[in-house]
Amino acid sequence: MTVDSPYPEMKKGHTMARVGRPWRDRKPPPSGPVWAIVQGFGSYWTLVAAIELGVFDAIALLGPTSAGPLADHMSVSARHLQHVCDALVTFGFLDQVDDVYELTETAERYLCTDGPASMAALVRVAPGPLANWEQLADTVRTGHVAQPIDDDPAAFYRPLVQATFPTQLRAASRLGLRLGWSRRPDLRVLDLGAGRAPWAIAILEQSPGSTAVVNDLPGVIELAVRTVDDRGLAHRVEFQPGDFHHIELEPGSFDVVVLGHVCRTEGHARARALVARAFQALKPEGQLLLADYFADNDRKHNPFGVQMGLTMVANTERGETLTNAQVCRWLDEAGFHAIRLLEPIGFNQVYVAARPASGPHGRPMEDRHDR
Structure with missing residues (x-):
């Protein structure tokens, strides 16, 4: 009997979507690490915006609150603020139950301006001049x-x-x-x-x-x-x-x-x-x-x-x-x-x-x- 592949059962299921090119007898790696880097830019600026707007300090002052009252307190757009807060939930900096946002211990400690180990001021300056990152390839x-x-x-x-x-x-x-x-x-x-x-x-x-x-x-x-x-x-x-x-x-x-x-x-x-x-x-x-x-x-x-x-x-x-x-x-x-x-x-x-x-x-x- 002629065998055209050491793993014929895998070859039967071979498609571009599953294994890509060149041909490999194994499942390809996920694209998640690439997306994580792509989204990292947005994640950083979301955190910068939250600190600049005073989101963490406002929730610390008001206690658990929804986007509407929080936006009124901060004099900002409730719709836009909700998206920022939802992103902060995915980062682990806020908790959200029934549309009510609350600080996590991480945010209380590191992201409130009066936190015991506050890094709020550090977030914006730690990367250095941002223009240098845009020109890293030229460097x-x-x-x-x-x-x-x-x-x-x-x-x-x-x-x-x-x-x-x-x-x-x-x-x-x-x-x-x-x-x-x-x-x-x-x-x-x-x-x-x-x-x-x-x-x-x-x-x-x-x-x-x-x-x-x-x-x-x-x-x-x-x-x-x-x-x-x-x-x-x-x-x-x-x-x-x-x-x-x-x-x-x-x-x-x-x-x-x-x-x-x-x-x-x-x-x-x-x-x-x-x-x-x-x-x-x-x-x-x-x-x-x-x-x-x-x-x-x-x-x-x-x-x-x-x-x-x-x-x-x-x-x-x-x-x-x-x-x-x-x-x-x-x-x-x-x-x-x-x-x-x-x-x-x-x-x-x-x-x-x-x-x-x-x-x-x-x-x-x-x-x-x-x-």
Whole structure:
């Protein structure tokens, strides 16, 4: 008997609709992942519109409500608002029963402006300049970003650090609970590229008698001054404006150095240099906190870290994702030991590494980074 296919029963049912071209003896993959990306554009702007209109804050104020009363309260079109709310239900941000909308816990926590971990301000600024995404193909062709944030970094970072402060303060505070800052008084802290200084603030609020040197660019550091003053810590903080690659740092003078979400903007060579600079600034037994969104070594198993790398490529001249292997290598080359990776809150990972107490002959390990 002649057999024209190893799976004749599948070939009998072969149609273009089922298997497409070229011929394969298996069912084709679904188109869902493509549609998810296509609809992602609309999903993002729906969330931006909801925050801009104050949908979440209004429902928090009114309680469970239908589209009509909600629209009257917000002075908007009830028909259009209902479609926005229905979409928010599919995202998991609202619940809806009998046309009555109610906030989910996710929206209460992250999308209300006064939520305990509000990301409402972050949603609009996190992707970077939107025009850069529209021109990503040209950026790939030419190797140059259309509107790099490097051209006017203070203008970009001012709204960004305002928006990221609640999330980073929460990450830093939880890390402090794990590292026991409350049991380590009188620390001297250096926070490079600090933004509104959430990491320095978290340490000072947990560690009695500690002081900090806070650094960022002119135009950004003023936000740190205001935030530190608002939290009653101004008498414990010295502010040092300038580029963190070039400001003067006293060698071996800090117990903790923080590189909080700055390395991915710098490119590999400059990030590596920052790690070495942090080592030199630390006292023996001092501790580096290197926080960022890292990619896995294969750059495929941690989508958040990989996509954050693409955000850097789309918006900066040098920025790109850092893999765990790269960071560990730089830490080792600089001379750090006792390296560990912690995740105080979701997606926010922190390498904690220590400068050794001394070299093999009892001398401080000043120059190991040059080996």
